[in-house]
Amino acid sequence: MCGAEGELYAGGRCWSCALATTVDRLLANPTTGSISTELVPFADALKAMKRANSGLTWIRQKHVTQFLQELAMAPAVTHEAVDALPSSRTREFVRGLLIEHGVLPQRDLYRARYDLWSRDVLDRLTDPVNRDVVRRYIRWQHQRRMNQMDQVPQGTFLRSKQTVTVAIDLLNWLTDHGIELGELEQEHLDAWQATGPSTRLVADRFLGWAIKTRLVRPDLKIQRHRRGTSPRMSAVDQEQAVQRVVHTDELAPRDRAAAILVLVFGQQIEGVVGLTWDDVKVTKDLVTVRVGAIEIALPDPLDGPWRRLARNPGSERTAAHPNSNWVFRGYSPGRHIDASHLRNRLRQVFSTRAARLGTLHELTKLAPVAILAEALGYHPSTIERHAVDSAAAYSRYVAAVRGD
Structure with a gap:
């Protein structure tokens, strides 16, 4: 015994x-x-x-x-x-x-994962010359950029993988059609792009590097992504989503707390997951969260999910997060939840991107661009784009009213 x-x-x-x-x-x-x-x-x-x-x-x-x-x-x-x-x-x-637990030193998780992935991905290329091209592309375009970062974010990791994967698809297509990279013509690009998924649009990143390094002719083009066409949640839908998040237990307290920052304050998921308890103050009378340059007060009932999360952050009974300071603790020991995982959890109620764009659209009607940018942690040009879009929508409304 x-x-x-x-x-x-x-x-x-x-x-x-x-x-x-x-x-x-x-x-x-x-x-x-x-x-x-x-x-x-x-x-x-x-x-x-x-x-x-x-x-x-x-x-x-x-x-x-x-x-x-x-x-x-x-x-x-x-x-x-x-x-x-x-x-x-x-x-x-x-x-x-x-x-x-101090056995191994900290290291850049996504940089290390990218290095391991890039070693194996070269085997997908069917031509040794193109394999060398992609090896140089990875080293001088992606890994060099990552070397300049304090910490490689998940978004950079995923975009870099996708860009290389699409480049490999293009190069293998050229090999299958007996075309060397230096012989690439616009008609070849158009044919390849027309017969595949929309993700082939991101080949413009590889093409830009290939032009810069003089591997292909400089007048080649791939249609770029169109910006500003993403769907935006309406004010009515936002209000309904806020009511569901605040007044129901449809989501766990952790997810509800994150949802409030997206729906009410237009925060990006990548920033939300990086919050620590040093960014949050919970007192008897008030809950504040630091986003951007200021602390934002969460009045009742927005403070409810945050108070519940502070009482029970979760994962303390395992070896993964014995003393973690992350607000949104993840599956991996000592790390916050992945942005993509949290985004998927919230998807049952709303699209985080549509909600964020809708919130920024509405907020630009209420305060000057400079103040919003500083308060919410955005670059002024980002807020300016939403302000212009909001003003354009309002002008169309006025024109419609006058036409009646």
């Missing part, structure tokens, strides 16, 4: 004892029979989980057990050693735990 007063698991042992025994067994190096000094903080964190039964359920999954045993046999615990293990979600989750 371990002496614990909690619920027993088996053989007179509690869940915590069973978890500790399992951790010691899986993380012990078979050569030495003990856990390496490097992995001790990781092992201690797993054993200290408040929900030991959940920890035991997770660790006893076959793929998790196998990965931890492979990790225990690594000659050294480094990012490179983890990279050498089979690629899987488990590998990246455990890596996050190792970072969170």
Whole structure:
């Protein structure tokens, strides 16, 4: 008997004892029979989980057990050693735990993922000459840009992957038609673009680089994305969405809190997910959230979801977020929720992009551009575009009224 007063698991042992025994067994190096000094903080964190039964359920999954045993046999615990293990979600989750508990140093997650992805993606090219072209494109266009960033955001990571993927599609099409890149003509581009999905429009990024590096003739063109044509949520639909978010439990408190910032204050999801509790103040009388350059007060009933979230931020009983300061904690240890994941969660009530554009459209009717830009953390030119659009819509309304 371990002496614990909690619920027993088996053989007179509690869940915590069973978890500790399992951790010691899986993380012990078979050569030495003990856990390496490097992995001790990781092992201690797993054993200290408040929900030991959940920890035991997770660790006893076959793929998790196998990965931890492979990790225990690594000659050294480094990012490179983890990279050498089979690629899987488990590998990246455990890596996050190792970072969170000080075993591995912090590193740029999306930059590292892009580097790994770019090594394998070259195998998709069917022509060795084009493979070298894409290798240089990745290095000098994408990786060089990422090197200039403090932290590569998810959006940059995804756009860079998509751009390279579309470039590979174009180059393989040329190979299939017996055309070398230097022989590319406008008619070839038009034919390729006409026979594929709309994502082929982003080939303009690769084409621009190819023109700049003199791989193709300078007068080639691909239709660019049209801006300003995205659907915008109407004021009536916005009001209905706010009512659903504030007065129903259709969404979890975390999602409702995020939705308020998008629907009422026009915030981008990428900025919302990066909020920490240092940006939020919750008192008996008031809740404020720092967005842009100022703190915005959330009056009743907008403060409700934020108060509930402050009382129960979630994920504190696991080893993934023992002392996390993120407001919107994610699946990966020590990291906030992915913007794309939160966007998908909110989609059951509204489109975040349409809602944000609708909010900015309405706000530009209420305050000067400079004040809105500073308060909401936008570049003035962005707010200016919405103000011009709003004024144009109003002028059309006035013209219609006068015509009646």
